[in-house]
Structure formats: structure tokens, C-alpha cells
Amino acid sequence: MLSATSVSRFAELVKKIETSATPSARKRKTAARKKLLRVIKEQHRYAKSAKLRAVAVTLTYCDANQLATKHISAFLDRLRKALRRQGHTLPYAWVLERAGQFHYHLILWLPRSYKLDFAKLSKWWLWGSSWAECCRSVTGWGRYMAKFDNTSIFPKGAKLFGYGGLDEDGKTAVARAGMPRWLQLLLPPSRRAFRCPGGGWADGLTGEMYRSPFIWTPQGAILASRRPLKSHIA
Known part of the structure; x- marks a missing residue:
């Protein structure tokens, strides 16, 4: 049977979990x-x-x-x-x-x-x-x-x-402010891009596809230098 102290600590932990973002x-x-x-x-x-x-x-x-x-x-x-x-x-x-x-x-x-x-x-x-x-x-x-x-x-x-x-x-x-930093550097300054189903971003004017040069690992993001950054939607 849990002691009163244990119950109190458990209740406090639950409260923290519920209220933490x-x-x-x-x-x-x-x-x-x-x-x-x-x-x-x-x-x-x-x-x-x-x-x-x-x-x-x-x-x-x-x-x-x-x-x-x-x-x-x-x-x-x-x-x-x-x-x-x-x-x-x-x-x-x-x-x-x-x-x-x-x-x-x-x-x-x-x-x-x-x-x-x-x-x-x-x-x-x-x-x-x-x-x-x-x-x-x-x-x-x-x-x-x-x-x-x-x-x-x-x-x-x-x-x-x-x-x-x-x-x-x-x-x-405003649209560019919501883009990843790597995409802002690749995309011409006056242009917007939109997320594509399945991943990547498409230039709203030319249809060119941009994909992140990074891949996610348990240790965080790493640069995948051989990964293609840009292609064209047929």
C-alpha cells in the first residue's frame, strides 16, 4: 500500500505532466x-x-x-x-x-x-x-x-x-518566415514555396521541388551531402 507521501508525490507528478506543454x-x-x-x-x-x-x-x-x-x-x-x-x-x-x-x-x-x-x-x-x-x-x-x-x-x-x-x-x-532556414537560402528572395504531400517543398512559380539536405537520427539532424536538394515536378 502506498504511503501518504508517495501518494502526494504521485499526484504532484501527474499534475506536472498534465500542465506541462x-x-x-x-x-x-x-x-x-x-x-x-x-x-x-x-x-x-x-x-x-x-x-x-x-x-x-x-x-x-x-x-x-x-x-x-x-x-x-x-x-x-x-x-x-x-x-x-x-x-x-x-x-x-x-x-x-x-x-x-x-x-x-x-x-x-x-x-x-x-x-x-x-x-x-x-x-x-x-x-x-x-x-x-x-x-x-x-x-x-x-x-x-x-x-x-x-x-x-x-x-x-x-x-x-x-x-x-x-x-x-x-x-x-510572412510565408518565407515559416520556411526552414535551409529553404530560405535556396529559394530566390521574392518567391514562396509550399509543402508537398510526401515531403519536400515546391516553388509556387516554377514547380521546382526542394528537399531538406538534412536527415534525422536519434542523435539529431545530420547533413546528407549526397542527397539531391532540387528537382522539377513533371
Whole structure:
């Protein structure tokens, strides 16, 4: 029969296992953080040329059971339509977080003449409270958004983040940021590549196939110098 001390230690170990992120979960979180920060960086670049200002927004649910992806989509659609009437587009990024209640943090890039006031927020976000303020530090707010805390308690299928409104240069930069380093060095700077079934990456323009020069072993990755790096899809 287990002693009280053994039971206590076993319970503590189980709790640690349940609450510790798996390597795959940590990898997904790192990739998501990297992608989101690159999105915000590219939006910032575009905003400077388009003379847009950054606005930090938080939309909070009063009831966690109401959480639904369609709500953030509805909010953005209403704002997008209002801007479209004035001839503007809407670059944006959002993350879902839970600290107490579920809430969204957003960064919106708006014309300097457009005011996102409390009346608009209350009308467009119907599921709880809202907050908005001029974003004085895009880098700081971006890092705050990219924490991705408490993701293990999200409902199954809930999206961690979303974004839109990138120009073509921004889309290419974000796509390349998600590629392995070896592929970024091989692929021409202005091009994107896509994963292929069965392994490898395909150049979206030429169809050329790129395969990793590394193979995985129990000791880690090693360079397979004789392995072909590039081929062509017939």
C-alpha cells in the first residue's frame, strides 16, 4: 500500500505532466509567435507608406460559454465595411487569450482621420466589454499579443490568432518566415514555396521541388551531402 507521501508525490507528478506543454505544443506555439510577429512587422512597414496609425484593442466576453469564432469575424466585417465606404482597407491581427474571461487582443491599422470610439465598439462588439487606445509601441504590443498564454485550456478547434490586410510583399515575407532556414537560402528572395504531400517543398512559380539536405537520427539532424536538394515536378 502506498504511503501518504508517495501518494502526494504521485499526484504532484501527474499534475506536472498534465500542465506541462508537450514538445510538439511548444513547437507550434513558437512557430505561431514567430509568424504573428512577422505579420505585425510587415503591417507596420505597409502602414508607414500608407500613413496608417496602430490602434490596440481588447474585446472581452462577459460569458465564456459564448465564445465563437464568428464573433471576431463579425466585428472585423463591420469595421471593414465602415472603412471601405471611405475608400480604405483594414490590415489587422488578433489573438485569443484567457486570463479570467476569454478575450481578444487586436492591433488595427486605421487612417489617422478615423476614430474608433466607444459608441462604435459597443455597437459592433455585443458579447461583453471593449477597450481601445492608440498603440504607442507597436513592438511592445506585438510581443504582448504573442505570449499565447493558457492555450491548453482553449476549447477544441479554437483558433489562436488571425490576421489580414497584408500587401503582396508582406504575404511573401510572412510565408518565407515559416520556411526552414535551409529553404530560405535556396529559394530566390521574392518567391514562396509550399509543402508537398510526401515531403519536400515546391516553388509556387516554377514547380521546382526542394528537399531538406538534412536527415534525422536519434542523435539529431545530420547533413546528407549526397542527397539531391532540387528537382522539377513533371
